[in-house]
Amino acid sequence: MFSKEEVVLITKGRYAGIKAVIIEDLEEKDGRMVVTIVGLEKIPKPVTEDMTExxxxxxxxxxxxxxxxxxxHLIATRYTMENVFDKVAVRDISDISEKTEMRKDVEKLFRTAYQNNPTHWIFKKQKV
Incomplete structure (x- = not known):
């Protein structure tokens, strides 16, 4: 049901109501199915001409x-982000330094994806 590069909605926890993308397939951990996701904690807002730099x-x-x-805690959607996160090397996220490096890489990929397609569903505010 959950596959790589699929956009999902988070339903529980700190990031409830936020959209995310699956970057690592299902794995079983202590009897529960777990996926690695990346998401946007802060989405870009519209820019107008009268704004300063x-x-x-x-x-x-x-x-x-x-x-x-x-x-x-995830809801599958019909949307995908294909060929965006192919370059991300999934590292051990329990190590903080590796996790921050991976987060910086993901932010760069989200930035390029936003420049290529700013109207993608993941970059829009979630209406509840």
């Missing part, structure tokens, strides 16, 4: 997160 850079800011999550 500082305001524009703040509006375009993207902040990502990486998390291992139980599939019970």
């Amino acid at each position: 500082m305001q524009k850079s703040r509006q375009k800011y993207i902040k990502a997160f990486i998390k291992k999550m139980n599939v019970r």
